[in-house]
Amino acid sequence: MQCQTASELMSLRLDGALSDDEERALDAHLAVCAACSADWAHMQSACDAFSALTLAEPPAQFAARVMQRVQRRSRRLSLARAGLSVLLVALMLSTLFIAPLRALFSITESVSSVPALISTLVGAIVGVASVAGTVLGALQVVLKALISSPTWLVLAGYLAICAVVAVTWARLALRRPQTDR
Amino acid sequence: MTISTEQEQLWVLQARQGNQEAFARIVEAYQRPVFNLAYRMLGSVEAAEDAAQETFVRAYVRLDSYDPAYKLASWILSIASHHCIDCLRKSNGRQVSLEQIDGARWIPDPRLRPEERTMRAEQRHEVREQLQRLPEQYRLVVILRYWHDMSYVEIARVTGSTESAVKSRLHRARLMMADLLTEAEQAASVPEGERRLTESAVSNRV
Ligand SMILES: [Zn+2]
Numbered sequence: 381m382q383c384q385t386a387s388e389l390m391s392l393r394l395d396g397a398l399s400d401d402e403e404r405a406l407d408a409h410l411a412v413c414a415a416c417s418a419d420w421a422h423m424q425s426a427c428d429a430f431s432a433l434t435l436a437e438p439p440a441q442f443a444a445r446v447m448q449r450v451q452r453r454s455r456r457l458s459l460a461r462a463g464l465s466v467l468l469v470a471l472m473l474s475t476l477f478i479a480p481l482r483a484l485f486s487i488t489e490s491v492s493s494v495p496a497l498i499s500t501l502v503g504a505i506v507g508v509a510s511v512a513g514t515v516l517g518a519l520q521v522v523l524k525a526l527i528s529s530p531t532w533l534v535l536a537g538y539l540a541i542c543a544v545v546a547v548t549w550a551r552l553a554l555r556r557p558q559t560d561r
Numbered sequence: 562m563t564i565s566t567e568q569e570q571l572w573v574l575q576a577r578q579g580n581q582e583a584f585a586r587i588v589e590a591y592q593r594p595v596f597n598l599a600y601r602m603l604g605s606v607e608a609a610e611d612a613a614q615e616t617f618v619r620a621y622v623r624l625d626s627y628d629p630a631y632k633l634a635s636w637i638l639s640i641a642s643h644h645c646i647d648c649l650r651k652s653n654g655r656q657v658s659l660e661q662i663d664g665a666r667w668i669p670d671p672r673l674r675p676e677e678r679t680m681r682a683e684q685r686h687e688v689r690e691q692l693q694r695l696p697e698q699y700r701l702v703v704i705l706r707y708w709h710d711m712s713y714v715e716i717a718r719v720t721g722s723t724e725s726a727v728k729s730r731l732h733r734a735r736l737m738m739a740d741l742l743t744e745a746e747q748a749a750s751v752p753e754g755e756r757r758l759t760e761s762a763v764s765n766r767v
Contacts, residue, residue, distance in 0.1 A: 391732035395706070397713070419739070426739040429688040430707040438596035439610055443588045446617045447581060453618050454581075 381409040386416045394427050468542045469519055478550060483507060569633050577624050584624075588617050591634060594709060595641050601704045602645035604693045612648055616641040631718070638709065639719040642701055649697045691741040699734035702727055 389406045392398050398406065410417045483504040522542065569590075575583035595616050600609035619640050620627075627636050692700055701720060705711045711719065716727045 387736070388729075388732050391735050392728065394735065395713070395731070419736075422739040422743070423735050426688075426735060426742055427707075429742065430703065430738075433688060433708070435593065435597050435708060436600050436606075438592045438613070439606065442592050442596065442610065442613070443585060445610075446588045446592070446614050447585050449614050449618050450581065450584065450621045453622065457622070 381405055383409075383413060383416050386410070386413065387419060390416075390420050390423055394423065464539070465523055468522060468539065471546050472518060472522075472542065472549075473515055477508070477511060570629055573624065573627060573629065573633065576621070584621055587620075587633070587637075591637050592617075594634065595637060597708055598638060598641050598704055599645055601692065601708060602642075602697070602700060603648060608648065612645055613641065616644050619644065632715075635715055635719055638705070639721070642705075642719055643721075646697055646701065687742060687745045688738075691738060691745055694741055695734055695737055699730050699737065702730045703734045703738070706731060 386406060386409045389398060389402055393403070393406065410420055483500055486500060522538070569587075572583045572587050576587065592613070596609060596613045599612040599616070600606065603609050603612060616637065620637050623640075627633070692703065695703065698720070702716055705716045705719060713724045713727045717724045720727070
């Protein structure tokens, strides 16, 4: 047996992980190799020292302090979630109001012709009202989903869906005033 | 520390639903092993307490990713291990890759091998100090083996490595530790008369 192999077996022996054959082979090598038997005594005493070290006690109030930290962290997490939902709602609102806002801008442009002003104004009000209804419904759904969402993965899913909806809406809303003209 | 697996899984279930009382039970059950792991890894009580607290906070946040097929203790200690290694790397600033460490052969110094020696009780505090000089991954396997009484398989799972890597790290850690302790012993307390004797013994061997 080579000394390197013997050294590896010594470490395994300290863990009680040797087979009977390996035990015998190691003993046979230790009997004839002075360097390895010195190493063996050495390794044993180092490991006795490991075993002799006792467990330390955690500081008093450790668990209580952990729970304070857990509470702070989960408060911060729910704040982040709330912030995210506000951001989502703002995003949806801004895209949904693009069409009526466009219409309002066109009112100021065509302020000279009165019938056009009235019809555009009515159109804008109807637009805002219908949009507001949709937004309120969507808001309710989004907030409910966000508050009860169990994981960040689900949350990310909502975020993706909302982004898609917002972008689609923005495109539709931006196109409409152009077709009016 | 004997907690039934059923009790443990119940706590996990309740904590996942936001029951912080249930999570507090988990913290109480595992504060000792987690604190000890951090203490042995980081070497100071303050750093250990902070790391141990952070470990539990992370466990709470990631509770959904816990697989009940494994022991809860292993999962928490695995979070603790990774966090401690991160802390050490941040504070050391040095990056020694594991391949570098595992690949290099530790060559025992024959001059550090007196014919016969035994570990004295007063040397125990040296063990604690010398443990801090081992590369962090070696220290980790020693800690898990000796203070957490883990098998090779469990250590491999906790450290995210293989069983054979664990065996070889333990082997090298033991060789290093044997040398470091002898070195410390010789440097610390050898009376003049004995020192000459030791030196002549050393020169005889070389
Ligand atoms: Zn040999």
